[in-house]
Amino acid sequence: MIITSELTKELRMQFALDWQGIHGAAHWARVRANGLKLAEASQARTDVVELFSFFHDSMRANDDFDPHHGIRAAHYVESLRGKLFELDDSGLDLLKLACEEHSNGLMDADITVQVCWDADRLDLGRVGIRPDPYRLCTEAAKDAEMIEWAYARSIKGHSD
Ligand SMILES: [Fe+2]
Numbered sequence: 001m002i003i004t005s006e007l008t009k010e011l012r013m014q015f016a017l018d019w020q021g022i023h024g025a026a027h028w029a030r031v032r033a034n035g036l037k038l039a040e041a042s043q044a045r046t047d048v049v050e051l052f053s054f055f056h057d058s059m060r061a062n063d064d065f066d067p068h069h070g071i072r073a074a075h076y077v078e079s080l081r082g083k084l085f086e087l088d089d090s091g092l093d094l095l096k097l098a099c100e101e102h103s104n105g106l107m108d109a110d111i112t113v114q115v116c117w118d119a120d121r122l123d124l125g126r127v128g129i130r131p132d133p134y135r136l137c138t139e140a141a142k143d144a145e146m147i148e149w150a151y152a153r154s155i156k157g158h159s160d
Helices: 005-014 025-040 048-055 069-080 090-102 111-121 144-156
Strands: none
Touching: 005 048, 025 048, 025 111, 025 144, 048 069, 048 090, 048 111, 069 090, 090 111
C-alpha cells in the first residue's frame, strides 16, 4: 500500500480547505477507486494512480478557480518522495505531469497519466456534472457502465 497513514496524515495537516469538502478526502478516495478500476483494464501504473488521487488537489488554495494548484502539487510530490513514499524516476515524471496538467482538459498522454485524469473526471457528479465520454481519455473510462458506476458513487458521496 503506497498510501500510508503517515502520508495521509501529512496531506491532511497541510490541506488548506475543508477535509469534507468537494476537493477533500472523500473525493481523493473515489478518484483512487476509479483509477484502480481503470488500471485493471490497461497497463497504467497503479502506484502513480494511487499517489495522484491523494496529491492532485492537496495544494488547492480554494474550491473554485486555482489554476496553479496542479503545479504546486507536483512540487509537493517531489518534496515528499523518498520521505513518505518511494517512487522511481519515471514514475515521478508521470506523477508530476499528471498533477501539473490535471485541470487543463488535455487528453493525449501516457496511459498512466490518462488514467489519472479520467479517474478525476469520473468524479464530477459531486459538483453536479455528469462525466462526458468525449472528455475522457481512455476506452475503459468511456464505457457507459464505468461512467454510471462512478457517477452514482460521486452523487452518493462514497468515501472508499
Ligand atoms: Fe480532483
